Amino acid sequence: xxxNDVKVLGAWPSTFVMRPRIALxxxxxxxxxxxxxxxxxxELLLQSNPVHKxxxxxxxxxxxxxxxxxxxxxxxxxxxxxxxxxxxxPYDRAIQRFWAAYxxxxxxxxxxxxxxxxxxERKAFLDQVTEGLALLEEAFGKxxxxxxxxxxxxxxxxxxxxxxxxxxxxxxxxxxxxxxxDEAKTPGLVKWAESFCADxxxxxxxPETEKLIEFSKLLMAQMKGAPPPKN
Amino acid sequence: xxxxxxxxxxxPSLFGMRVRIALAEKGIKYESKEEDLSNKSPLLxxxNPIIKxxxxxxxxxxxxxxxxxxxxxxxxxxxxxxxxxxxxPYQRAQARFWADFVDKKVYxxxxxxWRPKGKEQEAGKKEFLETLxxxxxxxxxxxxxxxxxxxxVDLSLIPFYSWFYAYKVLDNINIEAExxxxxxxxxxxxxxxxxxxxxxxxxxxxxxxxxxxxKYVSRNH
Numbered sequence: 001x002x003x004n005d006v007k008v009l010g011a012w013p014s015t016f017v018m019r020p021r022i023a024l025x026x027x028x029x030x031x032x033x034x035x036x037x038x039x040x041x042x043e044l045l046l047q048s049n050p051v052h053k054x055x056x057x058x059x060x061x062x063x064x065x066x067x068x069x070x071x072x073x074x075x076x077x078x079x080x081x082x083x084x085x086x087x088x089x090p091y092d093r094a095i096q097r098f099w100a101a102y103x104x105x106x107x108x109x110x111x112x113x114x115x116x117x118x119x120x121e122r123k124a125f126l127d128q129v130t131e132g133l134a135l136l137e138e139a140f141g142k143x144x145x146x147x148x149x150x151x152x153x154x155x156x157x158x159x160x161x162x163x164x165x166x167x168x169x170x171x172x173x174x175x176x177x178x179x180x181x182d183e184a185k186t187p188g189l190v191k192w193a194e195s196f197c198a199d200x201x202x203x204x205x206x207p208e209t210e211k212l213i214e215f216s217k218l219l220m221a222q223m224k225g226a227p228p229p230k231n
Numbered sequence: 232x233x234x235x236x237x238x239x240x241x242x243p244s245l246f247g248m249r250v251r252i253a254l255a256e257k258g259i260k261y262e263s264k265e266e267d268l269s270n271k272s273p274l275l276x277x278x279n280p281i282i283k284x285x286x287x288x289x290x291x292x293x294x295x296x297x298x299x300x301x302x303x304x305x306x307x308x309x310x311x312x313x314x315x316x317x318x319x320p321y322q323r324a325q326a327r328f329w330a331d332f333v334d335k336k337v338y339x340x341x342x343x344x345w346r347p348k349g350k351e352q353e354a355g356k357k358e359f360l361e362t363l364x365x366x367x368x369x370x371x372x373x374x375x376x377x378x379x380x381x382x383x384v385d386l387s388l389i390p391f392y393s394w395f396y397a398y399k400v401l402d403n404i405n406i407e408a409e410x411x412x413x414x415x416x417x418x419x420x421x422x423x424x425x426x427x428x429x430x431x432x433x434x435x436x437x438x439x440x441x442x443x444x445x446k447y448v449s450r451n452h
């Protein structure tokens with residue numbers, strides 16, 4: 001497929017943008033990465049995702065596909081000659097989707113809270129994050145069945161959903177001076193994180209922790225400078 | 232493919248209704264277990280220890296949780312029956328997108344109506360209507376969101392229709408006036424037996440919504 005037939009609208013620091021990029025790498029699909037300028041939204045983005053106006057957007061031919069995990073499933077269904085991202089068994093698929101949704105809806109919210117909150121509130125978020133990691137450690141044991149990834153021998157849906165958060169997890173550990181992935185409490189996840197980040201589909205696009213820390217300062221400044229949100 | 236199917240459910244639940252409709256569309260026989268959400272059963276807590284919510288589909292003893300994940304599971308397992316999702320990957324992505332919109336925008340906005348009367352509630356009502364208008368735009372002139380036939384997106388939204396009477400009586404929200412195409416679409420869906428039989432008497436739903444909301448508001452405001 002010609003490179004300019006597949007485009008990803010996104011930004012390098014974004015967890016969600018990483019997901020379709022990993023999926024395309026797994027399928028060895030060449031794509032053009034169109035980076036949005038921080039602080040503004042391009043015409044192309046507003047046209048391709050008029051409902052949410054958010055990245056990532058996959059543009060395949062002239063068709064836009066939005067929402068990171070929906071894009072990943074689309075990629076898996078279109079490029080069938082590459083390795084499968086979802087398992088073939090419907091029950092295993094349901095389990096991967098369940099945990100991916102858990103990561104996005106519950107755990108991600110706790111992580112974001114942990115990055116921003118202070119004092120007692122911060123402790124509450126930290127507890128939620130740690131509890132979540134304990135659940136994910138257990139899920140890893142069941143899903144991986146002794147192999148390197150949630151998907152088994154190769155990276156799968158849940159690896160992509162959760163692994164894409166590792167960059168920001170490392171930022172939280174460093175800046176927040178807290179250990180989240182711990183050899184004692186989550187040994188499976190510690191090893192998994194190493195394997196994930198070292199994988200060929202991930203290595204070149206996982207942002208360096210230091211670069212993310214610099215970027216997060218920009219984000220904080222924007223948040224503070226921004227007008228108060230309307231209710 | 233057959234085997235034992237059990238659904239842990241709660242009669243007014245929008246999410247439970249989605250699964251009931253999917254099971255009915257596929258003609259699947261199942262045992263329904265009604266949960267008391269103020270006193271969750273050991274079975275529910277065992278089958279969904281993470282979220283502890285209904286619906287839960289238990290197929291041959293193995294639990295599947297989260298309504299849209301359950302519906303996709305049903306579609307994939309009972310694939311000898313007409314599909315709920317389109318077969319084309321792009322159409323499937325669109326279907327998933329809009330069902331996700333129902334969850335993240337329509338449902339979330341509908342919860343904002345659960346506030347005491349005042350500016351906040353008015354804002355919530357406005358937001359809810361906006362989300363329905365967006366759905367109306369997506370529906371266009373099609374008979375169903377799925378095109379000619381009832382499908383995944385229709386299934387994800389239609390349960391909300393069961394609460395429209397309550398919104399009218401309790402909150403003075405006239406959806407028929409604001410989103411006539413949605414009402415026309417809903418009435419079309421209700422002609423399907425699989426949909427109609429999951430709906431309860433609107434007055435019973437009204438009573439339930441009124442009671443539950445009173446409790447919620449007194450606890451949270």
